[in-house]
Amino acid sequence: MGKKDITFNDMAQLNDEPLLSLRVEELMRVPDLGVEPPIQPPPEKWRANYDFSLDGHAAVGVPKPKNEEEKARLVRGFLSGLGKLFDPQNNWTFLKILKLTTDYCMRCQTCSEACHVFEASGQQEIYRPTFRSEILRRLYKRFYTPGGRLLKSFVGANVDLNYKTVIRLLESAYRCNICRRCVQVCPMGIDNALITRELRKLFHQEMGIGPVPVFQKGTRNQLKTGSSTGMIPAGFKETIEFIEDDIGDRTGKKIKIPLDKKGADILLLHNAGEYLSWPENPGAFAVLFDAAGINYTLSSEHIGYDGVNYGLFGDDVEAARIALKHLMVAKQLGVRKVVVGECGHATKCYCVITDRIFPGDLSMSELPRESCLPLFWEIVKSGVVKLDPSRNNFPTTLHDSCNIVRLMGIVKPQRNVTRAISSKFREMTPNGAHNYCCGGGSGFAIMNDFNFAQWRKKVSERVKAKQILEAFKDCLDPGTEKYVIAACSNCKGAMRDIIGHYKLWDKYRITYGGLVELIVNAMVDLPKPFLEMEFIGSE
Amino acid sequence: MGFIVYLAWVSVAVFVFMVAYRALKYASMPLSLRWELYPMPGEPPGGGSYMEEVDYYKKPVHHNRIAGLLEMGAEVFYLKKVKEHNKFGIWPFSMCMHWGIYLLFLWVLLLLVEGIFGLDVILPVTNIIGKIAFVIGAFGSLGLILKRAGVRKLSLYTAPEDYFNLLFLFAIFITGIISWSGDPSFTLSRAYIKEVITLEAAPVPLPNIVIINFILVELFLIYMPFCKLIHWLAKYFTIDKIIWDDAFKVKDSPQDKKVLKQLGYICNWAGPHLVPGKTWLDEAQIVDGGGNN
Ligand code: SF4
Numbered sequence: 001m002g003k004k005d006i007t008f009n010d011m012a013q014l015n016d017e018p019l020l021s022l023r024v025e026e027l028m029r030v031p032d033l034g035v036e037p038p039i040q041p042p043p044e045k046w047r048a049n050y051d052f053s054l055d056g057h058a059a060v061g062v063p064k065p066k067n068e069e070e071k072a073r074l075v076r077g078f079l080s081g082l083g084k085l086f087d088p089q090n091n092w093t094f095l096k097i098l099k100l101t102t103d104y105c106m107r108c109q110t111c112s113e114a115c116h117v118f119e120a121s122g123q124q125e126i127y128r129p130t131f132r133s134e135i136l137r138r139l140y141k142r143f144y145t146p147g148g149r150l151l152k153s154f155v156g157a158n159v160d161l162n163y164k165t166v167i168r169l170l171e172s173a174y175r176c177n178i179c180r181r182c183v184q185v186c187p188m189g190i191d192n193a194l195i196t197r198e199l200r201k202l203f204h205q206e207m208g209i210g211p212v213p214v215f216q217k218g219t220r221n222q223l224k225t226g227s228s229t230g231m232i233p234a235g236f237k238e239t240i241e242f243i244e245d246d247i248g249d250r251t252g253k254k255i256k257i258p259l260d261k262k263g264a265d266i267l268l269l270h271n272a273g274e275y276l277s278w279p280e281n282p283g284a285f286a287v288l289f290d291a292a293g294i295n296y297t298l299s300s301e302h303i304g305y306d307g308v309n310y311g312l313f314g315d316d317v318e319a320a321r322i323a324l325k326h327l328m329v330a331k332q333l334g335v336r337k338v339v340v341g342e343c344g345h346a347t348k349c350y351c352v353i354t355d356r357i358f359p360g361d362l363s364m365s366e367l368p369r370e371s372c373l374p375l376f377w378e379i380v381k382s383g384v385v386k387l388d389p390s391r392n393n394f395p396t397t398l399h400d401s402c403n404i405v406r407l408m409g410i411v412k413p414q415r416n417v418t419r420a421i422s423s424k425f426r427e428m429t430p431n432g433a434h435n436y437c438c439g440g441g442s443g444f445a446i447m448n449d450f451n452f453a454q455w456r457k458k459v460s461e462r463v464k465a466k467q468i469l470e471a472f473k474d475c476l477d478p479g480t481e482k483y484v485i486a487a488c489s490n491c492k493g494a495m496r497d498i499i500g501h502y503k504l505w506d507k508y509r510i511t512y513g514g515l516v517e518l519i520v521n522a523m524v525d526l527p528k529p530f531l532e533m534e535f536i537g538s539e
Numbered sequence: 540m541g542f543i544v545y546l547a548w549v550s551v552a553v554f555v556f557m558v559a560y561r562a563l564k565y566a567s568m569p570l571s572l573r574w575e576l577y578p579m580p581g582e583p584p585g586g587g588s589y590m591e592e593v594d595y596y597k598k599p600v601h602h603n604r605i606a607g608l609l610e611m612g613a614e615v616f617y618l619k620k621v622k623e624h625n626k627f628g629i630w631p632f633s634m635c636m637h638w639g640i641y642l643l644f645l646w647v648l649l650l651l652v653e654g655i656f657g658l659d660v661i662l663p664v665t666n667i668i669g670k671i672a673f674v675i676g677a678f679g680s681l682g683l684i685l686k687r688a689g690v691r692k693l694s695l696y697t698a699p700e701d702y703f704n705l706l707f708l709f710a711i712f713i714t715g716i717i718s719w720s721g722d723p724s725f726t727l728s729r730a731y732i733k734e735v736i737t738l739e740a741a742p743v744p745l746p747n748i749v750i751i752n753f754i755l756v757e758l759f760l761i762y763m764p765f766c767k768l769i770h771w772l773a774k775y776f777t778i779d780k781i782i783w784d785d786a787f788k789v790k791d792s793p794q795d796k797k798v799l800k801q802l803g804y805i806c807n808w809a810g811p812h813l814v815p816g817k818t819w820l821d822e823a824q825i826v827d828g829g830g831n832n
């Protein structure tokens with residue numbers, strides 16, 4: 001189907017043909033990418049059993065219903081969840097924003113071009129920020145408002161609802177990074193990102209349907225084993241020993257990473273993905289905090305060592321459960337505050353979202369939570385650790401995590417630090433609170449089921465690939481190594497994708513890593529560089 | 540006299556009542572989780588919040604109300620975001636229509652002021668404002684109708700209700716123009732306003748077009764709070780109460796008490812990892828998924 005003639009009711013088409021078949025030639029052009037591998041259709045054996053009818057990709061991969069009862073169950077579940085979204089008891093957490101967003105979008109489409117997904121796709125209608133919102137809005141009107149029941153098509157309450165609409169809407173809820181860049185430009189403050197999140201919530205909280213890596217292997221796994229990675233406390237302790245050895249190898253320093261230290265000033269929460277994929281990141285924290293004399297601790301308690309909270313991506317109950325566990329760990333340790341490591345969503349979760357989930361002693365005033373970035377700047381500024389920017393004598397650029405800049409307003413500390421420790425720093429455009437998402441936000445970076453990774457690399461991560469190439473356009477020559485700073489675990493996953501898929505290391509010697517590694521790399525008392533300029537892909 | 544005079548008073552009463560009702564309704568909805576968006580008014584354009592500082596919770600949080608008002612003003616009077624980001628070229632039409640509405644109400648207000656206080660001195664200003672309101676309002680609303688109908692990417696999202704709203708506005712402005720063309724100094728409009736103020740019949744019968752013009756304005760006042768056209772009120776909540784609501788919670792504050800109350804609400808979602816019928820607080824303490832998952 002051509003991108004120009006799609007309508008809302010096409011979402012209810014009963015055939016399995018995707019509403020959109022993506023082709024590389026129609027995607028946003030990125031100079032310097034060269035020839036790209038084409039987009040592959042899903043294999044026949046997947047198509048026979050799972051639904052790919054939105055855009056030929058599957059983030060969730062809903063099994064095709066086998067009979068009429070299964071189809072009816074999908075519609076029933078959806079309608080029941082839709083009602084609960086608008087119920088003050090069931091959805092007190094976001095009802096006000098949802099209701100305002102549902103009632104007052106002026107359909108001016110001022111938000112469209114702010115969206116990297118819409119732009120990267122070559123402006124495909126199904127990815128326009130308002131497309132899924134408009135469908136949800138019209139279905140809500142049709143089934144839950146007197147005006148909609150009475151006036152029907154006059155108020156747009158005439159979108160068809162069948163099991164196909166439900167499945168396509170579900171998949172569509174995983175084609176938006178919830179980065180809220182579109183909200184920034186909306187004259188009404190309408191939140192299409194929230195609609196995406198509410199849709200995900202409807203499907204998971206009501207119907208138990210969502211991407212396996214985010215929920216079954218994510219939140220459920222974290223609550224059961226202690227970590228979304230499946231790492232149990234004993235495994236965590238072994239990892240810490242490994243990191244201590246690694247620190248010794250890299251720096252010659254013998255550092256004991258503090259675990260479960262009661263009364264420490266700070267409980268440091270890392271994303272457990274760091275321990276497995278980028279152990280040099282928690283290692284660099286240990287080196288820096290040791291050198292700066294920071295009185296901190298990690299926790300080896302169940303859940304206490306994995307700061308992620310994937311409930312944030314679409315399940316308020318799971319978010320509350322994990323958050324409660326983290327905050328109780330901090331309370332039991334008697335720390336003065338919680339500092340979240342280089343993980344954007346966890347930082348926003350603890351500094352912003354959980355602020356109003358729990359009362360009393362878990363309020364921000366009693367158990368403060370902060371990002372690690374201001375602390376980095378405090379350390380660098382104080383001069384307590386001697387740093388030499390010429391040790392980072394290669395071009396760097398900074399990718400901002402949406403959670404940190406747009407959703408928390410933390411913009412300057414990481415820049416101050418980078419300018420102080422990197423002699424060839426340049427900004428991406430746009431940056432700061434107006435940055436583009438890495439394309440891996442809201443869980444995408446860990447979602448690799450079916451062919452979703454292909455969609456992510458080609459579409460949601462595309463604008464970031466363009467920004468990186470533009471930032472380094474004066475030094476693309478492979479003779480110069482370049483480093484993209486991403487002070488967020490999830491964003492690093494996306495950087496790994498982008499650099500690997502578009503061969504930016506092979507062609508241009510562009511690699512990536514965290515900010516703290518770069519700080520430690522600038523420490524004058526280290527015998528050799530802490531950073532190894534290399535690229536290890538995930539494929 | 541009669542119906543058309545009473546309609547004026549009824550329309551104002553309905554408008555005031557409904558706006559107050561709607562505002563109360565939104566204000567009394569549950570306190571939502573924090574969902575702010577940066578930069579806040581007064582912060583540097585690239586961002587820079589109070590959370591940029593170590594131990595921010597110990598430091599005073601500065602809210603820049605003036606910057607907030609200026610930012611709101613830029614949106615209300617200049618439609619700044621539409622101007623800067625809308626790629627469909629709707630800004631000139633939208634500006635004209637919005638200013639048409641603002642000036643229309645200002646015109647009616649000035650007519651009332653003139654009538655009540657006998658302030659004839661403002662008469663020329665009133666007349667100019669009325670004429671500008673009708674012309675730009677008609678131009679803007681017609682332009683938006685044509686834009687919406689003519690551009691597929693806009694028409695897909697436009698419901699008949701949206702066209703109706705624009706047509707309604709266009710009808711107000713166009714009847715205003717016709718009324719003005721037969722009554723260049725709005726003498727008859729003033730006569731109608733006098734009727735409304737004094738509840739006494741005008742000395743001369745008023746032409747239908749003047750009456751229709753005012754009836755449309757009054758019906759619009761009644762209709763507005765029931766449809767999307769009351770978005771100016773909603774905007775106060777979306778922007779001031781959500782996007783700019785960045786203050787952190789303090790123990791025992793009114794917000795804290797609200798959260799405690801809301802944690803007592805029943806969480807009835809049916810997902811397999813939940814136990815329906817429990818309060819939110821109970822649900823948050825279940826770690827194993829209630830044994831269902
Ligand atoms: S979300 Fe905002 S910008 Fe987008 S169409 Fe609606 S009112 Fe316009």
Ligand code: SF4
Pocket residue numbers: 114115116117118128129175176177178179180181182183192193196437
């Ligand atoms: S939240 Fe981000 S990804 Fe989602 S529609 Fe808005 S701009 Fe696009």
